[in-house]
Amino acid sequence: MSRYAIVSTVFLVILLGSLSLDGVFNISLYWYIGLLLVYLSMNVYGAVVLSAQYFLRTRCSGSQSVSSIAITFDDGPVPGMTEKILDILKQHEIPAAFFCIGHRIKENPKLLRRLHDEGHLIGNHSYSHKNTFDFLSATGVVKELAETNTIIHECVGVTPRFFRPPYGVTNPMIAKAVARLNLTVVGWSIRSFDTISKDKKKLFNRVTQSLRGGDVILFHDYCDVTISILPDVIAHASKLGLKIVRVDTLLNEKAYG
Numbered sequence: 001m002s003r004y005a006i007v008s009t010v011f012l013v014i015l016l017g018s019l020s021l022d023g024v025f026n027i028s029l030y031w032y033i034g035l036l037l038v039y040l041s042m043n044v045y046g047a048v049v050l051s052a053q054y055f056l057r058t059r060c061s062g063s064q065s066v067s068s069i070a071i072t073f074d075d076g077p078v079p080g081m082t083e084k085i086l087d088i089l090k091q092h093e094i095p096a097a098f099f100c101i102g103h104r105i106k107e108n109p110k111l112l113r114r115l116h117d118e119g120h121l122i123g124n125h126s127y128s129h130k131n132t133f134d135f136l137s138a139t140g141v142v143k144e145l146a147e148t149n150t151i152i153h154e155c156v157g158v159t160p161r162f163f164r165p166p167y168g169v170t171n172p173m174i175a176k177a178v179a180r181l182n183l184t185v186v187g188w189s190i191r192s193f194d195t196i197s198k199d200k201k202k203l204f205n206r207v208t209q210s211l212r213g214g215d216v217i218l219f220h221d222y223c224d225v226t227i228s229i230l231p232d233v234i235a236h237a238s239k240l241g242l243k244i245v246r247v248d249t250l251l252n253e254k255a256y257g
């Protein structure tokens with residue numbers, strides 16, 4: 001049973017209990033408004049905080065007892081940018097995970113092949129990555145994810161089991177789709193905010209200030225600022241004695257079906 005189902009059941013029980021006692025105690029309207037606001041707030045929090053595991057099981061970090069971390073990149077492949085990330089990873093012999101967008105793979109299949117050939121993990125990050133993704137029905141979400149997996153399979157011969165929801169937002173429709181396709185939702189424990197960060201130093205500090213074993217870092221492979229700090233982040237992890245591994249190794253989960 002998901003946390004959403006538990007919270008909804010408790011909310012309904014309290015609501016029905018209040019209504020049944022209303023005749024005796026004349027319960028204030030403010031009580032009902034407050035109850036509804038608490039329920040809605042919990043749902044909003046659960047939708048935007050992936051690690052809350054509110055609608056579905058998510059994997060956001062590995063065990064803190066390990067001395068390894070994983071680096072992940074979202075939203076590619078982006079020609080002219082992803083290659084620069086790949087060159088840095090190759091130079092340092094570091095494996096990473098790339099959560100790719102279906103339509104971008106279709107436009108850049110060679111780049112996906114390079115990702116795969118160089119030993120990086122490929123995950124599903126939806127087909128369109130539109131900001132209306134979270135309003136799709138469960139069938140609509142299944143279509144997006146299945147289409148992306150088909151493109152990846154046609155391109156490199158593997159079918160991803162890892163899915164990262166666009167914007168990190170989840171809801172009951174996404175939970176249904178993920179269950180239907182038997183996917184694992186992979187989040188992060190360190191969000192770099194590299195898409196809005198302009199300052200190299202601030203970005204580096206945000207990523208490294210509490211870096212420890214088990215962490216999963218979220219970057220995007222189309223940001224200049226990410227490309228500029230990546231070698232320093234790799235060096236910093238090494239200085240801390242942290243080995244950078246693929247996220248499937250860190251989470252001990254199968255990456256492909």
Ligand SMILES: [Zn+2]
Pocket residue numbers: 074075125129165166167
């Ligand atoms: Zn994204």
